[in-house]
Amino acid sequence: MRIVKYYDNDGWARFSKIRDSDPDDMAEFGIPVETVDISSLLDDCKKEIHNALAENGIMCYNDIVSKQNSVTSILVSAIRRRIVNAFKEVK
Structure with a gap:
């Protein structure tokens, strides 16, 4: 096989x-x-991403351009933890 x-x-x-x-x-x-089910992953972290963007003063395109590292960090932090936990659950 x-x-x-x-x-x-x-x-x-x-x-x-x-x-x-x-x-x-x-x-x-x-x-x-199959890999783990991530169908609800983004739904689960919408509020966390929204609040982190607000807390970091990211409100418009210019903010995203000037704070690219913050945006990347916010997204990776919110999503990575959930993916890792999803894999742990099926271990």
């Missing part, structure tokens, strides 16, 4: 296990191998 990546009809990258002798285009019919 081998793992093959393919894209579903909605454009999501997926993985599945198929037989070594199967062609790659059989991936959608293989055994699904």
Whole structure:
């Protein structure tokens, strides 16, 4: 068995296990191998991101340009923790 990546009809990258002798285009019919579910990840951190932007005085495009490191830090901080926790839950 081998793992093959393919894209579903909605454009999501997926993985599945198929037989070594199967062609790659059989991936959608293989055994699904999925990463963690992140469907609600962004919904969960909207308020945290909003409040952090406000607390850092990021209110307009010029603020984003002048405070790029702060914006990046805010986004990474809010999202990374949730992704790590999602993986811990399925460990």
